[in-house]
Amino acid sequence: MSFLTRRKSIDVMQALEAHEKLKPTLSWPHLMALGVGAIVGTGIYTLVGVAAGMAGPAVMLSFLLAGAVCVCAALAYAEMATMIPVSGSAYTYSYAVMGEGAAWVVGWSLILEYTVVCSAVAVGWSGHAAEFLRPMGVPDALLAAPQLPIAPFLHSLGVPSAWLTSFIPAAGAVHGIINLPAVVISLIVTGLLVLGTRESATVNVILVAVKIVALVVFVVIALPHFDAAHFKPFMTHGLYEVSKDPTTGALMKLGVAPAAAIIFFAFYGFDTISTAAEEAKNPARDLKIGIVGSMVACTIIYMVVAAAAVGAVPVAEFAKDSAPLVYVMNKLGNPTVAALVAGAAVVALPTVILAFLYGQSRIFFVMARDRLLPKALSKVSARTGGPVLMTVITGVIVAVMSGFATLGDLAALANAGTLAAFIAVCLAMMILRVREPNRPRVFRAPVWWLIGPAGIVGCILLFASLSTFTQIAFVIWNLAGVVLYLAYGRRKSLLAQ
Numbered sequence: 001m002s003f004l005t006r007r008k009s010i011d012v013m014q015a016l017e018a019h020e021k022l023k024p025t026l027s028w029p030h031l032m033a034l035g036v037g038a039i040v041g042t043g044i045y046t047l048v049g050v051a052a053g054m055a056g057p058a059v060m061l062s063f064l065l066a067g068a069v070c071v072c073a074a075l076a077y078a079e080m081a082t083m084i085p086v087s088g089s090a091y092t093y094s095y096a097v098m099g100e101g102a103a104w105v106v107g108w109s110l111i112l113e114y115t116v117v118c119s120a121v122a123v124g125w126s127g128h129a130a131e132f133l134r135p136m137g138v139p140d141a142l143l144a145a146p147q148l149p150i151a152p153f154l155h156s157l158g159v160p161s162a163w164l165t166s167f168i169p170a171a172g173a174v175h176g177i178i179n180l181p182a183v184v185i186s187l188i189v190t191g192l193l194v195l196g197t198r199e200s201a202t203v204n205v206i207l208v209a210v211k212i213v214a215l216v217v218f219v220v221i222a223l224p225h226f227d228a229a230h231f232k233p234f235m236t237h238g239l240y241e242v243s244k245d246p247t248t249g250a251l252m253k254l255g256v257a258p259a260a261a262i263i264f265f266a267f268y269g270f271d272t273i274s275t276a277a278e279e280a281k282n283p284a285r286d287l288k289i290g291i292v293g294s295m296v297a298c299t300i301i302y303m304v305v306a307a308a309a310v311g312a313v314p315v316a317e318f319a320k321d322s323a324p325l326v327y328v329m330n331k332l333g334n335p336t337v338a339a340l341v342a343g344a345a346v347v348a349l350p351t352v353i354l355a356f357l358y359g360q361s362r363i364f365f366v367m368a369r370d371r372l373l374p375k376a377l378s379k380v381s382a383r384t385g386g387p388v389l390m391t392v393i394t395g396v397i398v399a400v401m402s403g404f405a406t407l408g409d410l411a412a413l414a415n416a417g418t419l420a421a422f423i424a425v426c427l428a429m430m431i432l433r434v435r436e437p438n439r440p441r442v443f444r445a446p447v448w449w450l451i452g453p454a455g456i457v458g459c460i461l462l463f464a465s466l467s468t469f470t471q472i473a474f475v476i477w478n479l480a481g482v483v484l485y486l487a488y489g490r491r492k493s494l495l496a497q
Helices: 028-039 042-083 089-097 100-136 150-156 180-195 197-225 256-267 283-312 324-331 335-369 388-404 408-435 448-465 468-492
Strands: 241-244 251-254
Touching (some): 028 197, 028 283, 042 089, 042 251, 042 256, 042 283, 042 408, 089 100, 089 335, 089 408, 100 180, 100 388, 100 408, 100 468, 180 388, 197 283, 251 256, 256 283, 256 448, 283 324, 324 335, 408 468
16 A cells, blocks of 8 residues: 555655646746636625625625634745745645545546536526626527436435435426536636637736626625625524525525535635646745635635625525625626626626636646656646647636536535645645754744644535535545546556666
């Protein structure tokens, strides 16, 4: 079993052959925009309503809890990324510090995270785009995925019905042949990435600016209507509470902690910056500004937007709306601003797909470069300096998933994968501080002995707050990954040669 603990040297990792090394084309503004582009998207435009329904006005504390966990992880990421400026993010750090077995589990979890996020966001974007496409004569059959018999299949395997409510179509739900807009946007973003990293990053900067301006306008309009009475009672469900859904009878986890586990989806994305470490022009400067800067900026944005929304309109009114910020603007009698926010959401979601599709292709690429996946997948384009083949394959997988799958609460699986990666990075930082205290560190996480454990405990708390089905599905996914590793990666790994 020694293959599980064999480690790659940090120094050897950075001595790559030219044909297997990514081209450095990004500076800190590109990296910060990449992080903000990934973070500010589906979460603030839609999940603020879902989380408010779970925690009430105390959703502010949910933002604080999720943000605190992410800040701890961001500091650990900044230290590791500047010390090991090689593509691969948490997978690479785990390989160098904890060994191949841990690296595979983390890499496999990241594949789950990025793939599900890209597919779920593409489907979400399609929902917004459908409002513009239906009047143009596009039939519903091309705007929705077919209904797959997921619930009956899982129930036949013994999964309790109470866990399957996410897969039972709502009354009046539309099902079609293929979700064509989701497929198209996935392929467009893939094409943009194929053009080149710098080109796609420049477009991303512009789109990120558009959605930030829309959020600023929202806050400016909402704040004059602020009413402190909307925050009473504050913690309607306490820190943690389990109750039955009055409609379906399914058990629900409510309160500040479960809401934070959902809000967490709205925070992560800064980890995609660490996948770009190899493509940073000045890793020592650019990575720490990109990672910590995007995290701080987005935490401030979220807190202000959430406070403005809750203060302007009672939580109960917008909690169940699929576009809560748009609802708030309409409620305040500003349909023009509502249209602006809705339009910004259409702009925002492709930037999320771009950031996570970028990260996904880099994770696949690095695992192939280490030969845990087929070597052919690690080829770098001579023109763009990026992994074109891997980007195309990743884009096609995302397009197929978004076109034919109604994902439901499977998006929560992305949270599970991210939490696993965050735990690994915090643990790797602590181990390396003890094992190699004198190794040069361009950026040192402050009070690492507190930041590391706090990040790990926070991630475990959020994981425990996820639904039981999500937790079990995450374990099953990783068991399948272990089988693949034992059958292929263990024997083909560069360290096995």
